[in-house]
Structures are given as C-alpha cells and as structure tokens.
Amino acid sequence: MTIIQKFVKNIRVWMGKPPRSEQRIIIIGRENQKRIIDSFPSDLVRRIKNFSQSVPRNKASTDELIGMLYKLTDEVQEVVGKHAACRKGCSHCCHISVPICDIEAEFIARHTGRGLRKVRSNGPRPIDSFSMETPCNLLDTDGTCSVYKSRPFTCRIYHNLDADNWLCLEPNWNTKHRPMYGLQPLHDAYNAIMERKSKLHADVRDFFPPKVSSNDITQQ
Numbered sequence: 723m724t725i726i727q728k729f730v731k732n733i734r735v736w737m738g739k740p741p742r743s744e745q746r747i748i749i750i751g752r753e754n755q756k757r758i759i760d761s762f763p764s765d766l767v768r769r770i771k772n773f774s775q776s777v778p779r780n781k782a783s784t785d786e787l788i789g790m791l792y793k794l795t796d797e798v799q800e801v802v803g804k805h806a807a808c809r810k811g812c813s814h815c816c817h818i819s820v821p822i823c824d825i826e827a828e829f830i831a832r833h834t835g836r837g838l839r840k841v842r843s844n845g846p847r848p849i850d851s852f853s854m855e856t857p858c859n860l861l862d863t864d865g866t867c868s869v870y871k872s873r874p875f876t877c878r879i880y881h882n883l884d885a886d887n888w889l890c891l892e893p894n895w896n897t898k899h900r901p902m903y904g905l906q907p908l909h910d911a912y913n914a915i916m917e918r919k920s921k922l923h924a925d926v927r928d929f930f931p932p933k934v935s936s937n938d939i940t941q942q
C-alpha cells in the first residue's frame with residue numbers, strides 16, 4: 723500500500739468511518755448490477771449473443787474475431803463504466819493476476835508493436851505472488867495502460883462495482899469478495915475464440931517483458 727493509500731485509509735478512520743463491511747459491499751454491488759442490467763441496450767445483448775454463437779462456424783480469422791470481441795467489450799464498458807468505481811489512473815487491478823492466452827498475446831503484440839518473450843510455464847501464477855510491487859509490464863509510469871486500445875479481455879471486463887475505490891486501497895483485494903458484472907455470452911465468445919488455436923495461457927507478465935527505458939540502455 724502506498725503512502726497516499728495509507729493516508730486516505732487513515733483519514734476515513736480518523737473521521738469515524740470504519741472500513742466498509744463485506745455485507746455493505748455486497749448490497750452496493752447488487753444495486754449497481756441491477757442498474758447495469760436495467761440500462762443495457764437490448765440490441766447490444768442480442769449482438770453479443772449472436773456473435774458468441776457464431777464463433778465456431780465464423781470464417782473470420784482469429785485476429786478479426788478478437789477485434790470484433792474487443793469492440794463489443796468497448797460497448798459494454800460504455801454501460802458498465804457508468805456504474806463502476808474504476809477511474810483512469812487507478813491501476814490497482816494492473817498489479818494482480820492478469821491471465822491471458824497465447825493468441826491474445828500475439829494479437830496485442832501485432833497491434834501495439836510490443837515484443838513477446840517465450841513463455842515457459844503453462845498456467846496462471848499463484849494468487850499470493852501478487853502485490854502492489856508486481857505491476858503489469860504493460861503499465862506506464864503514470865498509472866495508465868500502454869496498450870489500452872488493445873488491452874486483454876481480462877482487463878476489459880474487470881470492474882469494481884463498489885461505490886468508490888475503497889476496496890482497491892486494500893492490497894491484494896482480488897483475494898476478497900468484490901462486486902463485479904459478468905455477461906456470460908461475452909465469456910463464451912472469448913473461450914470459443916481461444917479454443918480455436920490457443921495452446922497455452924499464462925500471466926500477461928510472462929508474455930510481455932518489462933519495457934527497457936532509454937536510461938537502462940545508456941547504463942548497459
């Protein structure tokens with residue numbers, strides 16, 4: 723936890739506002755989930771379902787299918803983002819587990835020019851290996867994603883539906899309950915695309931090495 727995060731947490735305690743209870747978080751999350759469901763355009767839900775069902779027989783390339791899926795997640799983000807605590811520059815979820823598949827990593831590399839490295843282990847990293855000291859290698863120093871337009875599916879569907887970023891101030895909040903929104907046909911579409919060609923999945927950090935800064939090159 724950074725000094726600023728500790729400061730904000732302590733302010734709440736000093737002002738007589740104890741950490742939010744788990745029950746309260748669940749209630750807020752349910753309220754926001756209902757708001758999202760109520761405001762979802764029916765046309766968007768229909769298009770996501772149609773797309774998901776079409777993937778197994780779709781003649782488009784894997785690259786095109788990932789592009790189509792990402793466009794749909796952008797539309798979902800328009801709706802969900804209005805009811806989430808997530809804000810630009812808050813990068814807590816960029817420090818925790820970010821599982822992706824090989825063909826998605828290749829898509830991101832092709833569309834951003836970021837180099838890939840050979841992945842040696844198949845599977846996610848242990849959940850307790852993450853902390854605020856383990857940023858994603860694609861995270862910029864200003865707390866924004868350096869590949870935002872092509873960011874992985876996992877990052878696109880990850881929202882904190884709490885009232886504010888209180889949960890994000892807790893280290894490793896992915897080990898605790900947090901309210902989220904899941905649209906099953908989106909996940910089905912992702913899985914169907916990955917099943918076409920994917921051979922392994924790992925953490926995003928396993929696919930993309932840290933960016934070498936000009937300072938590092940000068941010092942070598």
Ligand code: SF4
Nearest residue numbers: 816858860861867877
């Ligand atoms: S890919 Fe981008 S959004 Fe996803 S964890 Fe990394 S920096 Fe964050």
